[in-house]
Amino acid sequence: MTIDSAIHVQGLAKSYDEHQVLRGVDFDVARGSIFALLGSNGAGKTTVVKSLSTLLRPDAGTASVNGFDVATQPAEVRESISLTGQFTAVDEILTGRENLVLVAQLRHLEDPGTIADDLLERFGLTDAAARKVSTYSGGMRRRLDIAMSLIGNPPVNFLDEPTTGLDPEARLEVWHAVKELAEHGTTVLLTTQYLDEAEQLADRIAILHEGRIIVNGTLAELKQLIPPAEVEYIEKQPTLEDVFFALVGDDDKYGDAGRDRSLATSN
Numbered sequence: 001m002t003i004d005s006a007i008h009v010q011g012l013a014k015s016y017d018e019h020q021v022l023r024g025v026d027f028d029v030a031r032g033s034i035f036a037l038l039g040s041n042g043a044g045k046t047t048v049v050k051s052l053s054t055l056l057r058p059d060a061g062t063a064s065v066n067g068f069d070v071a072t073q074p075a076e077v078r079e080s081i082s083l084t085g086q087f088t089a090v091d092e093i094l095t096g097r098e099n100l101v102l103v104a105q106l107r108h109l110e111d112p113g114t115i116a117d118d119l120l121e122r123f124g125l126t127d128a129a130a131r132k133v134s135t136y137s138g139g140m141r142r143r144l145d146i147a148m149s150l151i152g153n154p155p156v157n158f159l160d161e162p163t164t165g166l167d168p169e170a171r172l173e174v175w176h177a178v179k180e181l182a183e184h185g186t187t188v189l190l191t192t193q194y195l196d197e198a199e200q201l202a203d204r205i206a207i208l209h210e211g212r213i214i215v216n217g218t219l220a221e222l223k224q225l226i227p228p229a230e231v232e233y234i235e236k237q238p239t240l241e242d243v244f245f246a247l248v249g250d251d252d253k254y255g256d257a258g259r260d261r262s263l264a265t266s267n
Helices: 045-052 074-080 096-106 112-122 138-149 168-183 195-201 219-223 240-248 256-266
Strands: 005-016 019-030 034-038 060-065 081-084 156-160 187-192 204-209 212-217
Touching: 005 045, 005 187, 019 034, 019 045, 019 060, 019 187, 019 204, 019 212, 034 168, 034 195, 045 060, 045 156, 045 187, 074 081, 081 138, 096 112, 096 138, 112 138, 138 156, 138 168, 168 187, 168 195, 187 195, 212 219
Parallel strands: 034 187, 034 204, 081 156, 156 187
Antiparallel strands: 005 019, 005 060, 204 212
């Protein structure tokens, strides 16, 4: 563990009955960075997050979050983190602003209204502040969910597959929100099964496979593990558009200019 590590994991192991999910996981996450834990369904990503957020007791290994031991200092760990799961934890009956105010009040923070307004502006939800969350799009709900998790300014944020089930536009909205977290100094551990998500967001990427980290590095470092592919030049095949206009001419598409071009070609 280095002095700049917000998360330190060594030898983490966990089994469910006879099924060994984690087989000795090791990694460190630098403060203020985005660390992507990439893996297919069932690789053990959520088990890692649950272990680090004190929701699950590992069978072996050690882990610390924000300098606090997960096993012996769980209360301090919980005060240091926020957790956004695969499903949004927002109240659809309340408005966006009311959701944020409620969480701030539950945390006994001063001036919850100002806290809510600041987060609404930060995540681009000010115009929808007075609307019930039931009218929000998927991307808006997820952004509100992330905003709620930041109340109290926890230094570490766990995002467990935050874009699962979202459409492409909503995914981009969440990506922007995640980048905003790191820009404000929050350490983010992101689990995902989407390669492009890890590529777009992460400072470092670890691939979890069959309960072990099989590779850990920057995107540039991971790309160096595979030699460049040889490029073969092949003859370009005509598209359907090429075939269509070759048969009917370009008159319909280009008007007189297309007719002139067709005549010139035939001559």
